[in-house]
Amino acid sequence: MTEMVYGAAPVRDGEPILPKWWRTIDMWSMSCILILFTIGLLLGLAASPPLAAKNGFQAFHYVQRQAFFGCFALIAMMLTSMMTPVMVRRLAVLGFLVTFVALLFLPFFGTDFGKGATRWYSLGFASLQPSEFLKPGFVVVAAWMLAAGQELNGPPGRMWSFILCIMIVFMLALQPDFGQACLVLFGWGVMYFVAGAPMLLLVGMAGLVVLAGTLAYSSSEHFARRIDGFLSPDVDPTTQLGYATNAIREGGLFGVGVGEGEVKWSLPDAHTDFIIAVAAEEYGLILVLVIIALYTVVVVRSLFRLVRERDPFIRLAGTGLACTFGVQAMINMGVAVRLLPAKGMTLPFVSYGGSSVIASGIALGMLLAFTRTRPQGEISDLLGRSRSR
Structure with a gap:
C-alpha cells in the first residue's frame, strides 16, 4: 500500500535472492563485523592457551570452539x-517466546558454574545463556508494539512494551545479571x-533506575561488592580489574609484542570479559582504536540508513538493535579501563562464548536485514512531497 500511494523505485522482477541480497546489503557494516570476528580469533590465540592448559585441554581448544x-x-x-x-519479525517473536520461557525456568534448572550468578543451562557439551538470545527478540517485539501503538486506534503498545521490559529486567536482576538488565532497559x-x-x-525513568540501583546495593552482596570495588580509590592489583588495568598500562601505544603479554596468565576471564586487556597489552592502543572504530562504523552507518526509513517498525527495531550492540561493546571496554563497574559482559564477536557469538550473529543479521536498501523510497521523498503541496 505504501508503494502504491507514494511511489516506488523500480524492482527487478525475478531477481535471484543472492544477487538481490548482495546489491542491497550494507557491505561496510558486514565487512566490519567479519573483521571483528577475525580479530576475536586472533586474540583468542593469545588469550586462551593458559586457560586451556589449566583445564587439561589442547592449547587452542577454546579457539577451535570459537x-x-x-x-x-x-x-x-x-x-x-x-x-x-516481516520474516525477521516472525523469527524474533518465536525466538523471544522460547527464550522468555527458558528465562523463567532458569532459577530451577540453571547453573552458575561457580560464578555466583545462575545464568546458564548446562548442556554437557556446551552451555546456553538464554539472556543473550532474548535481547534481539525483545528489541524487535518491543519495536513492533511501539510501532503498533502509533497507529490510529492501535493497541496500547507503549504500555505493553514497558510491562514486558520490566518483567525481563526483574527476572535478570534475580539471577543476578544487572549488566544484561541494564542493557535491555537501555534498548x-x-x-x-x-x-x-x-x-x-x-x-x-532515570530516577527509578537510580532508586532500583540503591535498593540493589543495599540488598545484594554481589552488586554491592562490585560497586564498592569500582568506587574505591585504590585498585587491588590481585583482582581481575587490577590485572586488566596494569595490562592496558603496560601495552602503551604499540604493545609488548605478540605472545609476550602476561595478563592472560593471571586473568581467568582473559578470553571473555577482559579480552580487550589482552589486545591492549600485546598489540597496544593502536588495535584498541581499530576495534572501537569498527564498532562505531557498524552503529553509525546503521543509524544513518535507518534515519531514511519510512516504516516506523523497521526504524525502531533497527535503532534498538544498533544501539544495544554498540552499548554492549562500550560497557565491556569501559569495565576494562575502570570507567564502569564490573558487569560480566562479553565484547560482541570478539570475546569467547558460544551463546554470545551466535546471538550476536542473529542480532546483526536482523540489523542488516532492516538496513538493506528497499524499493519503497526514502522518508525524505515523502517529506519533500508534503512541503510541495
Whole structure:
C-alpha cells in the first residue's frame, strides 16, 4: 500500500535472492563485523592457551570452539539478513517466546558454574545463556508494539512494551545479571525515545533506575561488592580489574609484542570479559582504536540508513538493535579501563562464548536485514512531497 500511494523505485522482477541480497546489503557494516570476528580469533590465540592448559585441554581448544560457534553465527547472520522485515519479525517473536520461557525456568534448572550468578543451562557439551538470545527478540517485539501503538486506534503498545521490559529486567536482576538488565532497559529506552516519548517521562525513568540501583546495593552482596570495588580509590592489583588495568598500562601505544603479554596468565576471564586487556597489552592502543572504530562504523552507518526509513517498525527495531550492540561493546571496554563497574559482559564477536557469538550473529543479521536498501523510497521523498503541496 505504501508503494502504491507514494511511489516506488523500480524492482527487478525475478531477481535471484543472492544477487538481490548482495546489491542491497550494507557491505561496510558486514565487512566490519567479519573483521571483528577475525580479530576475536586472533586474540583468542593469545588469550586462551593458559586457560586451556589449566583445564587439561589442547592449547587452542577454546579457539577451535570459537571458530566452530563463529561459523554458525556467520551463517545465521547471512541467512537472517536475507529475510524480509516481516520474516525477521516472525523469527524474533518465536525466538523471544522460547527464550522468555527458558528465562523463567532458569532459577530451577540453571547453573552458575561457580560464578555466583545462575545464568546458564548446562548442556554437557556446551552451555546456553538464554539472556543473550532474548535481547534481539525483545528489541524487535518491543519495536513492533511501539510501532503498533502509533497507529490510529492501535493497541496500547507503549504500555505493553514497558510491562514486558520490566518483567525481563526483574527476572535478570534475580539471577543476578544487572549488566544484561541494564542493557535491555537501555534498548527499550532508546526505542521509546525515538518513538516520541516525552523527556519528562525519560527523566522519571532515570530516577527509578537510580532508586532500583540503591535498593540493589543495599540488598545484594554481589552488586554491592562490585560497586564498592569500582568506587574505591585504590585498585587491588590481585583482582581481575587490577590485572586488566596494569595490562592496558603496560601495552602503551604499540604493545609488548605478540605472545609476550602476561595478563592472560593471571586473568581467568582473559578470553571473555577482559579480552580487550589482552589486545591492549600485546598489540597496544593502536588495535584498541581499530576495534572501537569498527564498532562505531557498524552503529553509525546503521543509524544513518535507518534515519531514511519510512516504516516506523523497521526504524525502531533497527535503532534498538544498533544501539544495544554498540552499548554492549562500550560497557565491556569501559569495565576494562575502570570507567564502569564490573558487569560480566562479553565484547560482541570478539570475546569467547558460544551463546554470545551466535546471538550476536542473529542480532546483526536482523540489523542488516532492516538496513538493506528497499524499493519503497526514502522518508525524505515523502517529506519533500508534503512541503510541495
